[in-house]
Amino acid sequence: MSNKKSSGNIKGFFIISFILLIVFSLGFFPVVFAWRILLIFISFNQLWHFFILPFFIYIGIIITIFFQVLISGIFIHVFNFKYKPGVYNYSINEKMAFKWIVVCALYTPVRKILEVFSLGIKNTYYRYLGMKIGDNCLVGGVIKDPCLTEFGKNITMGEYAIIYGHIHNYEKGTITMDTVKIGNNCIIGAGSIIMPGAILEDDVKLAAGAVVAKGQILKKGKIYGGIPAKEIKKKKKKS
Structure with missing residues (x-):
């Protein structure tokens, strides 16, 4: 059994x-082809050629960046390397875990370039x-699992904020995947963290550095902050 698992x-x-x-080799083909065409017209044997180099x-x-993004995205889309919510064995032999590993390997370097x-x-x-x-969304942070993330309209996500669609349990050897849903007109503060299964209803404001726990629901129109995220109630004005 161990040998079979190892071979797998x-x-x-x-x-x-x-x-x-x-995938990554295909992303380099256009620039290699363009360079070959360029050498037909410019041989780089004169000094001024090196000023335009x-x-x-x-x-x-x-x-190169454009085609790496394009080809990796098309590959994942066409071959449906999209995983679904659930709890799976963290093994390359598990279908959903395998898809996650492939997407992670293709997406992570492209994400950092972007x-x-x-x-x-x-x-x-x-x-x-x-x-x-949705429309009019500014993604300034990191989306770890795009296929498990839903954004409404008019979302502002601050820099260094992170949204996770997965979490590992190394003791049990499992990976849990769940969808994160962000409603319309939400603000996600810089440096905040949102865990799998969390839901931000419409018009929620999440303070910088806050942590939204796994499966937590932030109610419509409220302001949240802290670790874990709790509602920040507005102070009543003194009459």
């Missing part, structure tokens, strides 16, 4: 490595990964 892990490792090789390098970086070069395509990319996101 090795097989899964090679499958994931192959997927990463194909940095501009071409910058353009090449932008092209933190520097957003290119105005971040929300579109999230939609490719299965995230439901």
Whole structure:
């Protein structure tokens, strides 16, 4: 049984490595092709050519980032590498855990790149990964699991805020996945953390640095802060 499990892990490792090789290699093809075309017109054998070289390098970086984002997003979308809520064995042989590992491997480096070069395509990319996101949403923090995250309209998510759609239990060897729902007109403060299964109803304001516990529901129109997040009641004005 142990040998069978070990062989399954090795097989899964090679499958994931192959997927990463194909997807990220495809992302480099356009810039390699563009560079080959450029060399037809500019041979870089004159001094002034090297003054324009940095501009071409910058353009090449932008092209590479764009296609890495595009191809990884299309791959996850087309091959339906989207996991569903539930409690699963944290094993490469478990279907949902395998999908999570693949998405994590593809999405994490792209997400970090988009933190520097957003290119105005971040929300579109999230939609490719299965995230439901309404109009006029500013995502300044980290969405760990886009396919388990739902945003309404007019959401502001502060910098360094994190939304988790999964949590590990290393003692039991499981991974729990649950959907996080954010209603309309919500503000998520900088540095706050939202755990799996949490729900923020419409017009909720979450203070900076607050932690919303797993499965916690923040009621409509209220202000919350602290660890764990609790309602901050408005002080009554003295007459």
